[in-house]
Amino acid sequence: MILFYCRLNVNEIISHLEEDDDVFGADIFITPPDNWQNSDEDSGDEEFASINNLSRNQLLAEAELRVTRSSESRIVNEFVGYEKEVHSIPSTSSASQPPQPSSSTVTQPPPKKRRLEVTRKWRFVDIPEKPEKEYCEPDFLENLENPVQFFELFFDEEVFELLRSETEKNAIQKGKHAFRVTTTDIKHFIAILLLSGYNSVSRYRMYWEQRVDCSFPTVAALMSRNRFEDLLRYFHVADNNNLDPNDKFAKVRPLWKLLNARWLKNYPGDKNLSIDESMIPYYGKHGTKQHIHGKPIRFGYKYWSISTRLGYLIYGELYQGASTGNTHPELGVGASVVLDLISKLPQGSYSFYFDNFFTSLPLLEELQKMGHDGTGTIRANRTEKAPLKDPKEMKKTSRGSYHQCTDVLSNITLVRYNDNNIVTVASTQCGSEPISKVKRYCDKQKKDIDQPRCFVKYNKYMGGVDRLDQNVGCYRIGIRLKRWYWQLLMFPLNVAVNNAFQLYKISPASKKSNGTPHDLLSFTRDIVCTYFLMKNLVPSTSTISNPKSSLAVIKRVPDAVRLDEYGFPLRAFDLKMIVKNYFASQGRRVEKIFRNNIPGKDCKIMENESPATTTKKKRAQWTSQQMENAVKMVERGILSTYAAAVRYNIPRRTLCNHLASG
Structure with a gap:
């Protein structure tokens, strides 16, 4: 005798439901036919099917019944079936048995994913608060002193070498075989990109212009415009000949992979972490472009963080x-994202915070099994019929009630x-x-008003991803291109600066710095200035080293300046006089080796010439009687040296000298 589980047909399931009064809800799943690969049977109208109007084939088809029974503070999900008793008849000969088809000729239908049986026992009680998880700050921060050292924790020599080699390889593949680039060029290139985040211009070519309204001589001295445009044109992080066809972001994957490893390696060790989705702005056309209503950046690439x-x-x-990403289909996409992200972390116990896209009760149970805690807002349809007050009823209560x-x-x-609204939080913390x-x-x-403890902790730790977006958005790189992957290359660069700044704030270097510690802007500027000074630049906005180029600049002035009051163009004599007056205003003179002291072909500018007129500082006027009175007032303790110097119009240093000499 053999006992096995047998499915009911649809007609038997309907009869079972009509007789059972404790059923809270039910789902009927019709199983596919045995010859499911060759079957042409129509599944019927699944959206508007009615249980009172089924065909004979549908009523006799085998099906599964998932029943939700409700009782006091308890919800039980179960499958309904019956055990069937079969008596086996032993065979006397193998010849009487029909031939069994081989496994290679018969393909079994794919196994159906059975939903997990869930049992909940709800009670109106509280759970004790778990203590805060402690962590120690990393030791490697003690040896770092300046912003560049923090930044190069992420953009180290391996990353710079990747950028250099792939950029050079991309140029060669596009036919520019003589193109060569060094890691120093890449650092200068990155410095200009970071500069565009806090000192932006409408067009990036304006960094090399020499007009009076826009001049960046340091950028021009660091790198020529043509060289920068070549790097901009060929900048790459992946080999176009070896891209993974299944990866939609294969062009940027090597850079993200390296930086993710470094972000994780230098992670400061905080145990309270937030998980959320965020956006990288992009307004072009791409298959992975997303639109999320209500986000500060509504259009762009989405990433889990x-x-x-x-x-x-x-x-x-x-x-x-x-x-992609649904690695745990029984838990859903949101839970799969959470479990995949926390699998990257070092071993330990953590507290995670997430919003209602991710939160579900099975996810919190899974985190508990792994030794972690979870807290997050949860949607009303995921509470699994918990006996909470209805949101409409909660709105009638006073603010602060729960x-x-x-x-x-x-x-x-x-x-x-x-x-502000009715919010539900699920927590194991x-x-x-x-x-x-x-x-x-x-x-x-x-x-x-009152606020429950789980809401206090959620508000405290959940804003990490939003803080990241805020910091990146403050000084986002301003140079933009039309390539779909450009923003995916610039975003990790901004994140590396932000992460370096976060490490700097908790390091001893922030307390040792002279004056006030760096904020994010001064931290970024320090990185840019360091890379600029690698070339030993001596910036000077008031120096024109080449008179010929200065004349060329003056010839490109607007017509409103270039034409005289009668509308005629300026003559060469007028242009030379303009140059001479410009040098004179800078305190420099032109050597008199040509007629009328007018700059010409053989013009020589006298460098380091001081202005002709200098103002001499006036000496203070005071009498001997004033000095005697001041000395007496200070010696008697009536006035301080500062007050006596002001009252008697005597320089404080002079007064101190008289007091010392007696």
Whole structure:
């Protein structure tokens, strides 16, 4: 006798549902036919099918029934079937048995994914708050002193060599065989890109113009415009001949892979991490371009990120579409993203915070099994029929009120809270106690209202990815191209500066710095200036070293300046006088080796010439009687040296000398 599980047909399932009064909900799944590969049967109208109008074939078809039974504070999901008893008849000869088809000729249908059986036991109780997870700051920060050293933790020699080799290879593939580039050129190129983030111009060619309204002589001295445009044209991070056809971001994958490894390696060790989606701006056409309504950047490439509270990006994964990333289909896409990101972290116990796109009760259970805690807002349709107050009923309550229930089997608590809106948080880290007070406007008055503990922690640690977006957006690289992958190359560069700045803030270098510590702007400028000075530049905005080029610049002045009051063009004599007056205004004279002291072909400018007129500082006027009175007032302790110097119009240094000499 053999016992095995047998599916019911649709007719038997309908009869079962009509007799059972405890059914809360039910789903019927019709199994495919045995010859599913060769079958031409129509599945029927699945969207508007009615259980009261089924064909004979549908009623007799085998099916699975998933029943949700409800009882007091308990929801049970189960499959319904019956055990069938079959008596086996032993065979007397192998010849009487029909030939068994080989496994190679018969293809079995793919296994159906059975939904997990979930049992919840809800009670109106709280869970104790778990202690904060402690961590130690990394030791390698003690040896770093300046912003460039922090930046080169991520953009090290290996990354610069990747950029150099792939850029040179791309130029050769496009026919420019004589093109050569060094890592120093790449550093200068990156310095100009970072400069465009905080000192931007409408067109990048304006950095090399010598007009009066726009002049960047340091950029022109660092790299010529043609050289910069060549690097801009051939800048690459991957070999076009060896791209992965299954990777939509194969052109930028080598750079992201290297930087992700370095971001993770130098991660400061914070145990409270936030996971969220973010956007890289892009307004062109591409298959992975996304639109997310309500985001500060609505159009662009989406990427999943895990970061610290202050905005240090630990790991970023570009989103390639719904067909990728669902590594745990039984948990969903959001949970799969969370589990994939936390698998990159070092071993340890963490507390994760995420929004309602990711949060689900099975995900929190999975995190508990891994030794982590999770807290996140959760959608109402994912609470698995928890006996929380209805949101419409919660809106009628006073601001600051909340309702809580806990699954005592999994120790997951749900707290529904009335703040600006009705929000539900699921957590395994803490519940509602201890209650905190926050300032809110109620009835046009600012009042203290209650806030559960899980909401306090969520608001404290969830904003890490938003802080990252804010920091990157402050000084985002301003030079743009029409290539679809350009922003995907510039974004990691901005993130590297941000991550270096986050490490600098917690390092001893921020406390040793003379004066005030760097903010993000001065930190970025320090990196740019360091790379600029690698070429021993001596910037001088008031020096024109080549008179011929200065004349060429003057010839390109606007017509409103170039023409005289009668509309006629200026003569060569007038242009020479303009140059002479310009040199005179700078305190420099022209050597008198030509007629009328007018610059010409043999013009020689006297360098390091001081201006002809200098103003002499006036000496203070005071009498001996004033000095005696001042000395007496200071010796008697009535006035200080500062006050006596001001009252008697005597330089303080002179007064101090008289006091010392007696």
